[in-house]
Amino acid sequence: MLCCSVNFLFLCFFLQNNTPESIQPISMQTFTSMMNEILNPSTPKSTVSSIFKTLIHSLLHSPESHHSQILKLIADLSSHHPSLAQLALDSLQSMLPQLTDPPSQLTIEYLDALVNISERPVEVDDSLFTSICLAASFPVRLWMVRNSGCRVMVRPELLYPVLMGMTKEPYPCLREEALEALVRLGECAVFEEVSLVKGCYERGVQLLSDNEDCVRISAVRVLYVFQVALWGLMLASFNVDTKTYWSNEVFAMLCSVVRDMNMKVRVEVFNGLGKMEIVSKELLMQSLSKRVLVLDQSPTEQFVLLASNVAGALVHGVEDEFFEVRKSVCQSLRTLTVLSVEFAHAALNLLMDVLNDYKVEVRFQALETMHHMAINHCLELQENYMHKFLDVLEDNSSEVRFSARKIVRLMKLRNHLLFKSTMDVLLKNLDSYPQDEADIFSVLSHLGRNHKQFVDLIANEIADEVEASFEGNREFNSARMAALLVLSISAPFLNADVCPIPPVIFSFAATFLSRICCAFSDVMNRDTLLEYLIQKSSSMVQPEVNISNGEGQNPLAKDDVQNVAGNEMIHSEITINNGEGQLPLSKYNVQNVALEMKPPNDVGQHKRPVHDSVVLTYINYILVKLPNIWPKVQSCSANEVLCSLRHWKEELTSLTFDSSAPADASAFALLYLKIIKLVVEVWDHLVRKTEVVSGTVELEDKLEKLDGRAKELMNRFIGFSAEEEISVLELILLTYTLRLCRSEICSRNFIFKRMTIIYLRTESFLKLRSDVASGFVAELGSLIRESSNGGASCSSLAFDNCLKLFSPKRLMIREGIRHRRAELSIPNNCPDYPLPFAPGLTASIPCDITIHNISSNCRAWVRMCINDGFTQHVYLDLQSFEVSGEVRKISYAVPYYRTPELDSFNLKVCIGLESLFENVTPVQAHGGPKCELVLLCEEKIVYLSRVL
Amino acid sequence: MAIETLVLGAGQEVGKSCVVVNINGKRIMFDCGMHMGVSDHRRYPNFSLISPTGDFDTALSCIIITHLYCINTLFLRFHYFLIIKISHSLILYSYIFFFGIICDSHLDHLGALVYFTEVCGFHGPIYMTYPTKALAPLMLEDYRKVLVERRGEEEQFNSDHIAECMKKVIAVDLRQTIQVDKDLQIRAYYAGHFTLFEYLTLILKVLGAAMFHAKVGDSEMVYTGDYNMTPDRHLGAAQIDRLRLDLLITESTYGTTIRDSKYAREREFLDAVHKCVSAGGKVLIPTFGLGRAQELCILMDDYWERMNLKVPIYFSAGLTKQANVYYKMLINWTSQKIKDSYPTNNAFDFKNVCKYERSVLDTPGPCVLFASPGMISGGLSLEVFKRWAPFENTLVALPGYCLPGTVGHVLMSKPPKIELDPNTKIDVRCQVHQLAFSPHTDSKGIMDLIKFLSPKHVILVHGEKPKMVSLKEKIHSEMGIPCYHPANNETVSVPSTVYVKAQASDAFMERCLKPNFKLHKCSSQELSIKTLTDKNIVPELQVINEKAVFIVEDKSKKLKVVHNDEVLVMLGEKKTED
DSSP states (O other): OHHHHHHHHHHHHHHHHOOGGGOOOOOHHHHHHHHHHHHOTTSOHHHHHHHHHHHHHHHHHSOHHHHHHHHHHHHHHHHHOGGGHHHHHHHHHHHGGGGOSSOOHHHHHHHHHHHHHOSSOEEOOHHHHHHHHTOSOHHHHHHHHHHBTTTEEOOHHHHHHHHHHHTTOSSHHHHHHHHHHHHHHHHTTOOOOHHHHHHHHHHHHHHTTOSSHHHHHHHHHHHHHHHHHHHHHHHHHSOHHHHHHHHHHHHHHHHTTTTOSOHHHHHHHHHHHTTOOOOOHHHHHHTTOSSOOOOSSOOOHHHHHHHHHHTTHHHHHHTOSSHHHHHHHHHHHHHHHHHOHHHHHHHHHHHHHHTTOSOHHHHHHHHHHHHHHHHTTOOOOOHHHHHHHHHHTTOSOHHHHHHHHHHHHHOOOOSHHHHHHHHHHHHHHHHHOGGGHHHHHHHHHHHHHHTHHHHHHHHHHHHHHHHHHHTTSSOOOHHHHHHHHHHHHHSSTTOOSOOSSOHHHHHHHHHTHHHHGGGGTTTOOHHHHHHHHHHHHHTTTSTTOOGGGTOSOOSOOHHHHHHHHHOTTOOEEEEEOOGGGOSOOOSSOOTTEEEEEOOGGGTTTSOOEEOHHHHHHHHHHHHTTHHHHHHHHHTTOHHHHHHHHHHHHHHHHTOEESSHHHHHHHHHHHHHHHHHHHHHHHHIIIIIOSOOSSTTOOHHHHHHHHHHHHHHHHHSEEOOOHHHHHHHHHHHHHHHHHHHHHOOHHHHHHHHHHHHHHHHHHHHHHHHTTOOOOHHHHHHHHHHHHOSSOGGGSOHHHHHHHHHHOOOOOOOOOTTOEEOEEEEEOTTOBTTBOEEEOTTSOEEEEEEEEEESOOTTSOEEEEEEETTSOEEEEEEOGGGSEEETTEEEEEEEEEEOOOOSSSEEEEEEEEEEEOOTTTTSOOOOSSSOSSOEEEOSOOEEEEEEEOO | OEEEEEEEESSSSSSOOEEEEEETTEEEEEOOOOOSSOOSGGGSOOGGGTOTTOOHHHHOSEEEOOOOOOOOTHHHHHHHHHHHTTOHHHHHHHHHHHIIIIIHHHSTTTTTHHIIIIITTOOSOEEEEHHHHHHHHHHHHHHHHIIIIITOOOOSOOHHHHHHHHHTEEEEOBTOEEEOSSSEEEEEEEOOOEEEEEETTEEEEEEOOEEEEEEETTEEEEEOOSOOSSOOSSSOOOOOOOOOOSEEEEEOTTTTOOOOOTHHHHHHHHHHHHHHHHTTOEEEEEOSSSTHHHHHHHHHHHHHHHHTOOOOEEESSOOOHHHHHHHHHTGGGSOHHHHHHTTTSOTTSOSSEEEOOGGGGGOOSOEEEEESSGGGOSHHHHHHHHHHTTOTTOEEEEESOOOTTSHHHHHHTOOSEEEEETTEEEEOOSEEEEEOOOOSOOHHHHHHHHHHHOOSEEEEESSOHHHHHHHHHHHHHHHOOOEEOOOTTOEEEEEOOOOOOOEEOHHHHHHHHSOSEEEEEOOHHHHHHHHHHOSSOOOSEEEEEOOOEEEEEOTTSOEEEEEHHHHHHHHHHHHHHO
């Protein structure tokens, strides 16, 4: 205490006497006491600021040898007293220019202090940057290269050439840091010119043979980062072949260094291989064989050149001495297996070998990769692999076991024997690892749900064993009993049919309720499980009662319904019974909904009529799931999400209807899902700028498709409630924003204009309902208001930021939605019976047209296209249609004027509606539609043949 | 200047490795092996080619032994006595056969060393790795005994000679740089290959093969000896730095073979064993003491651990404490796996392996037994085989090749009955599983090493001529590196790198410290043109590589390196002089 106060007194004395006029160098002791005062939170502000002033003054007047200590103190002071940080920054920045000629260690110390004080990257002007980079002193250059692009901001145009020059430095660590800085530059995707990216890539290739390990590691990184950048750039300007060619080159280049003697280089190489987006199938197969493959068809020139480089690359990786490398190989297989199904099958052989690895990490990674393959539908475990795979279930590492069981959950076993052996292994597992009980039960419940037909086969066997045990005729193994019960009760679960499982089993199962309820936690809670068991066992009394008639209480209660739909791996078909309206249907309560297990190929074949309101409820509980899956999209689990979406789509398409209302709602939901699916598919590419979902997707195509679908959603449905309308508009805004992230400047203005229209519409809707705009819409609004001259002035980055705010609204549709559609038929026309025409004269095409939900004030057209691209439109006068409710019918001979001088020709006919929403640009002025047409039906082909 | 390589042994043949390399006046002998197939003077390399006068001390700077590769002959005698009980004709045959094969190819790196140092009289230093030095005297002594006592040949050298020779040996560690003399510098790199050594009950598998890098002045070369590029469970892959080599001398034993991954074979082996024991059967694995057995043991111990198997594994030969001591000493020569697990538990202290006792043979229930000798040529393995072979649930796993004349060899054809002698016939109902393996590198490994090192020239040794020719073609066509495959006693001369000394000017030195590029600022006019074409990113500053360096000869005929700025000044001066 005494010491402290002495210090303080000393300091006060120093501060008072040390006026700018009579400056004295600061002694070590003063430094220490200043430090004490700075660190002490109770130091008065005035003291701190006078310390600060003194420090700044002494920077100007004390010898250079003291500067580093003073700077350190200033940095500490700023971090403890943020109010002074800005002042410190300003003062240091003002001193900097005096120190730059020539740049020395001191300059760097100043810059370092600046960077430490500032929370954001410090901007450095060009002349300072170049003078430092060309400085004679090696540490000075190193500091600058190391910090450029992260803590120090330099213009990329300047940074790039300097870094490229630096990669030829004689000092290895400078070369390494320069490459790392290039990687940072590449990751920000600032390059918009192919030649720059290529230059960088080529330098990376050169340095792959550098003598220093650290440089080679960075060179590998440059290679794959720039491969991604290059690919992104080429996407806009080159065709698929060029892209594949380049990707193959990079793949082979990386493969050629897999035998590097440095472990870290090898790990980096495999990390890079895991980032490939397109690789030709032949090269992938070659990487699994050490011998050069003899192909069936004549190999491409590129394959011949690259084959020996690629040969056995992955095999070498798996054989590697270091587990880090082996693990990295397994990781890279995750992405590579998605690229080709054939390769995935071959690579599985390699992965099966890895399951024998002595390192837990490697085995675990191999299983995770297999799980990833299973999600992507490219895992095919043949019988000879099953044996090995089942062994893994008994692994002594719990992570490995859990991971293996994760795969079992997704399995579709081909035959009864495999099912039996899987079941046996799981039961054995229960004995050897009682601690895994909960997980094993859950796997068994999935196994039962996925293989109802096999459970049925052994149902009696199980029943006998369980009964014998319960009656004391056998040794009672409670874990085994519980497991068997889980398996049995899971098979008829969600299944409306009468099953061969004796009802007494359900009673037995009820006695294990607390133990087995976790196995079903993904679909129902404890209470509902009990209800379900009671209901099923009650049929013991009246075995002829068919629960599916809606008389029993269905176990699926409110909260669990959503979960059922989330259980995406069950290939199920919705079968909804008529139920005769006896049961009250609340919004989420799908009491009559039952999901029946079917093998996947049966899906869609057995369509049954379903009750309207049930359908609507069902559609709604699919739609309400959407907001929940969004975080997964953002956290790059797109694959999982796509799987769920695909599954829901399948379910929706399998529905058939009595009346039009649910069909309309279902059509809407289906289209909505399709749009979401497309959004998810392009999301990774545009927003996350990382891995693509599938190797060969054409982003542009998808965006095009998305655009079309959005238009359809906007124009083909009417009768939205305000809430629905806003959801739809928001989704459409999203599709435009996605486009804007991607588009070239020229098309940007156009899209921006359209987006502005939709935005204004959304805004007015929100105002009407006095709702608050979502974060996404609000951000977009401010962006639209800011940009005065159309979209060109906004950077794609700004749109990126908007997208990050997006999440789908919780949407619930009502019955009001109407689907605008048309049915067109041309009677008596097929290739064998063409319609007659005489060249040059008008031909008449008899059409039976039925249109739904289109009011008479809409403008509908018949569009007729001939193969040479000529299109003719004929206006449909809706007034002349026969009206019955929302359906209008007419039989009308449509004239076709421009009959060609041919013996026969085909005409593509369809009905279109003028889209009134986005009449930004008139499409056709001469007698045709004034706005873009939205097609209401599929195109029909009309066959015409010349008469004489 | 040139590097001259005189091949004294292993030129277009396998065995008797001996290569003398003359780099910038320094002569180094790599390996000093002998050929056991012949008994006359051709057995040793023709040392007279090194120095016709026999003054080897001035002719050679040093000898480097990359490794020893030997299955000790004593174990053959051990077999000899066991086999004799079965059939008299069989032993004679296998004795000669074994002797011919094994010694022929396994003393090929240092067999002639004692003869050369003690009989021919070389007194210079000999370098070898620690493991090699530890085991060389045992092996040489053993070999001498066989030669003299069994074959009854004339004694070439005696025990004292071996001891004397060993005194001249200097042991080196991996990556240790040794300055042999003022100019010559050598360094050993891990080669991954191993040697097999058994000495009665002390049974060891010894590691210690190295690649040697030699540097004289500006010329550098690497001699590989035998190496392995694919790691196995207890030995790592070869490791070397990227060097600027003028010459690489590499072995080419498997110059045309490409080996598939052995993981698949291991998987099959484990599956077969697991299937057998889970059905309650017994597994017999006949092995040569340790050697290959050790690798299998690591493999199975891991598997047992992972699968929580409780079936006992017995080891008849037993890992003696002494063997463990050796391993601890030589831990640096093993694979990453063994190094990883060493601090927690010695990978050679197998958890699931129990000591063999005779009672095991008749104990019911499943078990796995490693029994020596391999190939079921006698001893315990034959005894166990006789008992277990008639049962269908027994599995006999043969790890490796079986020589003709052994039960193992007969068993591979899966006969219903095996006739050991006229009185002993065994019903064979057991299952048989074979597992193949080899420690040499394959052609892909050779190519990968060459690609990694990218030397200026390659010389192939230790391989059969047709394989060498095909490998040579491949190296030449795929990598464009000149490649040679000299026969014995031929000399190949390749040019070596020589750096010329030159004085550097101060200005040049100053420039060297700075980055060797300059930024050229585009003029505003240029810039405006470019802005029109592309307003995105055009570097306003362009990098001009400033490497221009001039070498001038000054008046005293000395070379001088100057910077290009200076050249202009010098030229200007010259002009004024004129």
